[in-house]
Amino acid sequence: MAIEVRIPTILRTYTDGAKAVEGKGGTLDELIGDLDARHPGLRDRLVEGEGLRRFVNVYLNDEDVRFLGGLSTPVADGDTVTVLPAVAGG
Amino acid sequence: MRFDSLLDSVGRTPMVGLPRLSPSADVRIWAKLEDRNPTGSVKDRPALWMVAQAEKDGLLRPGCTILEPTSGNTGISLAMAARLKGYRLICVMPENTSAERAQLLRMWGAEIIFSPAAGGSNEAVRVAKGLAAEHPDWVMLYQYGNEANSRAHYETTGPEILADLPSVTHFVAGLGTTGTLMGVGRYLREHVPGVSVVAAEPRYGELVYGLRNVDEGFVPELYDESVLTTRFSVGSHDALRRTRELLAEEGIFAGISTGASLHAALGMAAKAVKAGERADIVFLVADGGWKYLSTGAYEGELEEAEDRLDGHLWA
Incomplete structure (x- = not known):
């Protein structure tokens, strides 16, 4: 078992076109670090300084991680992480 | 009710209970019927x-x-x-x-x-x-950054909800301009200690996220993260499924974004049941289903309806 990470179209240049990749880690930060080891540059597109980039949303099992603990949100095998760019509604 | 003109009749919408979808007598779900406005939506x-x-x-x-x-x-x-x-x-x-x-x-x-x-x-x-x-x-007018957008909800929708249901514990609504959640959320937070303000954000097909790079994303100027308790991303499958459930179980014919809000409301209800806490959860019916009939959302297999909706903006 691993953690599935769904990648939006605009970031698939970093994953050789893969829509979803797998990774491991105890926190979101570790998970992103693990992904970056195999997909160099991905971390920089998601993280800026100590937090997520302003126009990047990350969801753990459909819940926005900004309300769960940000980059230190605990993650575990079997979880699904979804990355999406912030878009307008209304 | 009598009004001088159509414009004067906006608001004061009914709130109805969901006796079948509410999990128990202690954990109840209520629908605020914003489709009962002059042009058929909360807007x-x-x-x-x-x-x-x-x-x-x-x-x-x-x-x-x-x-x-x-x-x-x-x-x-x-x-x-x-x-x-x-x-x-x-x-x-x-x-x-x-x-x-x-x-x-x-x-x-x-x-x-x-x-x-x-x-x-x-x-x-x-x-x-x-x-x-x-x-x-x-x-x-720029609804994404116009303070009168959220103020409309702070001055009207919020007070209506509290007057009709003083025991409210949760407010759930769709996240678009963020005006509804900001306005109602702020009002309820000022009047109901411990109230949860929950956003249900539509998750569309890939086409909608077709930006050139992540720096072209958009966060409405009205959005203030601190007003929310949490925020869920709801895909078209769950939104459609709940829209149909609302129709089948409670007879409410709503638009698809309402299904997304109901999905989040049911999630909060399940959490309250598990924790053994009482809850009165209000979710907002943003519009009726009339405008979405041509998308085929209400007929046939759910998976087919989902495919038909792919690439559409349904909220």
Whole structure:
């Protein structure tokens, strides 16, 4: 078992076109670090300084991680992480 | 109820319980029926408040042209108000919205400029901002950053909910401009200690996220993260499934974004049951299902309906 990470179209240049990749880690930060080891540059597109980039949303099992603990949100095998760019509604 | 005109009848919508979908007598779910507004959506509230504020500020004078980026409902509300008040309205709308929306806009006399499907409402905002720069005499109300949008909910929707249900513990609504959640959320937080304010954000097909890079993303100026307790991303599968469940179990014929809100409301209800806590969860029915009939959302297999909806802006 691993953690599935769904990648939006605009970031698939970093994953050789893969829509979803797998990774491991105890926190979101570790998970992103693990992904970056195999997909160099991905971390920089998601993280800026100590937090997520302003126009990047990350969801753990459909819940926005900004309300769960940000980059230190605990993650575990079997979880699904979804990355999406912030878009307008209304 | 008697009103001097249609515009005066906006708001004071009913709140109805969901006896079948509520898990227990201690954990109840309530629907605030915003489809019972003059043009059939919650957007009548912010649209009228934005117009009234612009008139008060002297920005809007008879004969003026209003410009607005909208995926539909706000435009429809503005079109009705503009017709009654004598303004010209130009809406910038993504081309991947339901056919009914364009028909309704034209019916009330609005002109439509379509923006490309890829990029969704982000593109509509970008195109509208460009047009506003080219036509300084046009008045862009700009629902994403207009404080009168959230104030409409702070002054009306929020107080209505608290008056009808003083025991409210949760408020759940769709996240678009964020105006509803910001306005109602702030009002309830000031009056109900410990209240949860929950956002249900639509998750669309990939086309809608077709930006060139992540720095082109968009966060409405009205959005203040601290007003929310949490925020869920709800895909079209769950939104459609819950929209149909609401119809089948409770007889409420709602639009698809309402299904997303119900999905989040049911999630909060399950959490309350598990924790052994009482809950009165209000979710907002943003509009009725009429405008989405052409998408085939209400008939056939769920998976087929989901495929038909792919690439559409359904909220």
